[in-house]
Every structure is written in structure tokens, then in C-alpha cells.
Amino acid sequence: MREEKGAWQAAQILHRLAGAYGDPHWWPADSALEVLVGAVLTQSVRWQNVVTAIQRLKAYGPLSEAGLGQMPWPQLTACLRPTRFPNQKAKRLRALLEMIADGRGRTLADFFAADLDHRQALLSVSGVGAETADAILLYAGRSQAFPVDAYTRRIAQRLVGNVVPDHQLRHDTLSQVSSVDGLAQLHGLLVVHGQRHCQARPHCSGCPLAEICVSAELGQTA
DNA sequence: CACCAGGGTGGTT
């Protein structure tokens, strides 16, 4: 059986999902630094747990690069307990803050303004992978980046009919959606959509992507 | 009670 391997039509998917769900207002945060913190804490954890952890951090005062970097280990891990892996997340957050500070108290804004490869710099931190780095670049740095997450992979597989490599999803999306706002909305919409459709079992009734989904007409795939 | 979240790393085969 040959199926026309469809392509990943990012712009069209953005249009359809935006029409169905509206603007998801993804990644609410008071500051870019809060986005960065949330990006590490949200790894493999429900967002509500991250909210609780950030509230605990804020109980010590407004988030700041220096304040977070200097927070004592027991207090830091206590704040991060709701995020499943408090010790690991505390270590990752500290390593990231140290890279940002660069040994000279550099701020996050200065990091983004610096003339360097920001993606490579983020990826060089142990505990920061492609998805976390791209989330920080997009939502904290407001630069053109696209985080490929589990929802994106699953939805792409459903739509296209076969597994699409991460690098291709990222490249295709960036070449088809040029604005930062569009990229930011698309990622949020894919998560919102993924939480109702395209889960373990096909669930195509009422799906706003049904018309462009190769498995939509297959009914039940076992 | 079992299941699983908006991942990434390091060690196995």
C-alpha cells in the first residue's frame, strides 16, 4: 500500500487550529526569566505543578537571575518538589542560570542581546535539550524557534501517515511560519489540540484537522 | 489502586 506521504503543512495547521480554538495565549508569565524557569520545570510534568513551584519561588520575592542563583539548595529543592524531580531540576536550573550569568552577572536580556549562537549556548547546558532550548528561544527570547514536543510528533504522525523526524518538523515549520507570534501560537495550539485529539487511540470525530488527516478516513486503526 | 504528565541524560545492547 502506497500512501501519498503528506507533508507537514504548518501554516495550514496553524490556520485550522486557530479557527477551532482561538489564540491559546500560550506560556503566560510575568517575565522572560519566568519563562526560562518554567521551561526547565515543565519537563515531563503537568503545567499546574510548575505553577505551584513558581509560586513557591516567588514567595521569596520577585524572580531575578541573582536571587535564583543564590537561593540555598534546601530551599530551592523544596520549591521545586511539585515538579517530580526536585534535585535534578534544581541542578539543571542552576546550570542554566550559570551559563546565562557567564561568570560576570550577565542578565537574561544581555544574553539574548549578545552576539552568539543562542541555541548552541542553551544546548551546551546539561539538562537543556532541543525542546527546552527552543521553548526558551521562542517564548523568552521572542526569536524564531519551534519546540517539537510529544504532541507535535504524535499529531504529525497522524496527519502525515508516518513518523516525521524532529529536525524536519522544526525546519519545515520555521520555513512555513515566519512570524514569532505565529510560531508561538502554533506550539500552544498543538498542545491544546493534542490534549483532546490524536491520543493513543484515534479520536477523529469533530477533529478540526480531520480533512487533512490521512488516518481520518481509516476509522479505527488497531 | 494504577496511570501518566508540555524531557533529558547516561548507561546498556
Added chain:
DNA sequence: AACCACCATGGT
């Protein structure tokens, strides 16, 4: 390269 244990909470 693919696979897997680990990390060790809180909601359904």
C-alpha cells in the same frame, strides 16, 4: 543507532 532506567510529585 535504538532502547531503557532513572528522576521520585500530584491529579484523576
